[in-house]
Amino acid sequence: xxxxxxxxxxxxxxxxxxxxxxxxxxxxxxxxxxxxxxxxxxxxxxxxxxxxxxxxxxxxxxxxxxxxxxxxxxxxxxxxxxxxxxxxxxxxxxxxxxxxxxxxxxxxxxxxxxxxxxxxxxxxxxxxxxxxxxxxxxxxxxxxxxxxxxxxxxxxxxxxxxxxxxxxxxxxxxxxxxxxxxxxxxxxxxxxxxxxxxxxxxxxxxxxxxxxxxxxxxxxxxxxxxxxxxxxxxxxxxxxxxxxxxxxxxxxxxxxxxxxxxxxxxxxxxxxxxxxxxxxxxxxxxxxxxxxxxxxxxxxxxxxxxxxxxxxxxxxxxxxxxxxxxxxxxxxxxxxxxxxxxxxxxxxxxxxxxxxxxxxxxxxxxxxxxxxxxxxxxxxxxxxxxxxxxxxxxxxxxxxxxxxxxxxxxxxxxxxxxxxxxxxxxxxxxxxxxxxxxxxxxxxxxx
Numbered sequence: 285x286x287x288x289x290x291x292x293x294x295x296x297x298x299x300x301x302x303x304x305x306x307x308x309x310x311x312x313x314x315x316x317x318x319x320x321x322x323x324x325x326x327x328x329x330x331x332x333x334x335x336x337x338x339x340x341x342x343x344x345x346x347x348x349x350x351x352x353x354x355x356x357x358x359x360x361x362x363x364x365x366x367x368x369x370x371x372x373x374x375x376x377x378x379x380x381x382x383x384x385x386x387x388x389x390x391x392x393x394x395x396x397x398x399x400x401x402x403x404x405x406x407x408x409x410x411x412x413x414x415x416x417x418x419x420x421x422x423x424x425x426x427x428x429x430x431x432x433x434x435x436x437x438x439x440x441x442x443x444x445x446x447x448x449x450x451x452x453x454x455x456x457x458x459x460x461x462x463x464x465x466x467x468x469x470x471x472x473x474x475x476x477x478x479x480x481x482x483x484x485x486x487x488x489x490x491x492x493x494x495x496x497x498x499x500x501x502x503x504x505x506x507x508x509x510x511x512x513x514x515x516x517x518x519x520x521x522x523x524x525x526x527x528x529x530x531x532x533x534x535x536x537x538x539x540x541x542x543x544x545x546x547x548x549x550x551x552x553x554x555x556x557x558x559x560x561x562x563x564x565x566x567x568x569x570x571x572x573x574x575x576x577x578x579x580x581x582x583x584x585x586x587x588x589x590x591x592x593x594x595x596x597x598x599x600x601x602x603x604x605x606x607x608x609x610x611x612x613x614x615x616x617x618x619x620x621x622x623x624x625x626x627x628x629x630x631x632x633x634x635x636x637x638x639x640x641x642x643x644x645x646x647x648x649x650x651x652x653x654x655x656x657x658x659x660x661x662x663x664x665x666x667x668x669x670x671x672x673x674x675x676x677x678x679x680x681x682x683x684x685x686x687x688x689x690x691x692x693x694x695x696x697x698x699x700x701x702x703x704x705x706x707x708x709x710x711x712x713x714x715x716x717x718x719x720x721x722x723x724x725x726x727x728x729x730x731x
Contacts, residue, residue, distance in 0.1 A: 289478075331350055385484060402505055464499045485508065616728050
């Protein structure tokens with residue numbers, strides 16, 4: 285079983301994994317260690333440089349200089365480990381005190397009309413929350429589902445020639461509806477979860493309760509909430525998977541899809557009722573966006589799920605971009621052109637550079653090297669499963685119409701060369717600095 289303590293040893297595992305994944309913990313919270321590692325890196329480069337000069341330096345002198353550099357590297361490595369371990373030990377002592385809790389606060393700005401919370405940016409909160417996520421993941425086998433994997437499986441399934449009955453639904457106010465009593469009962473009744481993480485989670489829920497005045501809900505914006513919500517939904521997932529005639533079930537947070545292959549036509553009428561009953565038992569409800577697709581008696585239907593639109597018939601499945609995704613891209617184009625028009629009078633060069641950056645980003649693909657997953661993002665990677673590209677043509681036409689209204693003809697010519705369809709088909713890659721990505725996304729925060 286996983287070691288559940290908030291020890292320096294466990295924190296070092298988190299630290300090392302973050303470094304391996306090119307995270308930012310070292311740079312942001314361990315500046316002394318980071319500077320030592322840079323010195324080690326420079327020494328290694330110096331050794332490589334020496335090796336390239338072997339024809340110009342005597343072998344005796346070369347080996348002596350290499351040996352000296354390697355000895356300094358070993359000293360630096362020990363200094364690095366000491367610096368990291370001492371800071372982690374200090375963090376461990378702080379958070380292992382019995383009264384320690386995560387400092388939950390309500391942020392002043394809502395996101396998509398929903399309250400968002402924070403546990404701060406402190407190094408202690410960072411390591412505690414990451415350790416708790418590791419613990420929950422290990423003990424309860426919690427994994428936040430991958431969008432691409434879900435769509436890949438679903439697209440293959442919908443193309444199979446067989447009578448199907450599909451239900452796509454959302455849970456109404458999911459995070460805000462999770463019952464504290466039921467969630468805490470799961471945590472406190474588990475013999476696997478030790479006291480320290482259980483205490484911190486309980487105090488986090490109590491703090492949320494005091495801020496909201498409600499005995500339901502999890503704080504949006506706090507990473508632990510995603511894991512707690514997955515734990516809460518485990519019973520629901522298992523019950524739905526056990527329903528008669530079910531062939532596929534998948535859930536992404538509060539958004540789920542269920543595929544039945546009915547053995548008899550009369551069975552189809554009760555599917556949604558059974559699912560709603562299971563959801564209601566946990567104090568949750570389905571919203572009014574629920575879609576039922578009956579391919580047992582009907583031939584042509586469509587539904588949208590996780591950014592894609594599925595047009596279904598008895599023997600064919602066509603996949604397009606969802607209407608919400610198209611609307612989102614158009615909104616980002618609109619915002620970019622509006623900001624350009626507002627700022628061009630005062631800072632024409634800056635405005636021109638900014639709109640070009642945004643249009644290059646939105647029509648192409650890039651790699652987020654500063655993210656923990658080094659994720660690929662962009663017009664292709666966000667839409668890789670589409671089989672109908674007509675929406676890309678529509679976006680190109682929309683961008684062209686906006687560009688044609690520009691008075692700056694040089695800028696217009698540069699923008700009309702950009703294409704969503706080309707960015708998708710040719711998987712066009714463009715590189716952006718961290719600073720550029722921050723500026724690009726700043727105006728799109730709530731879109």
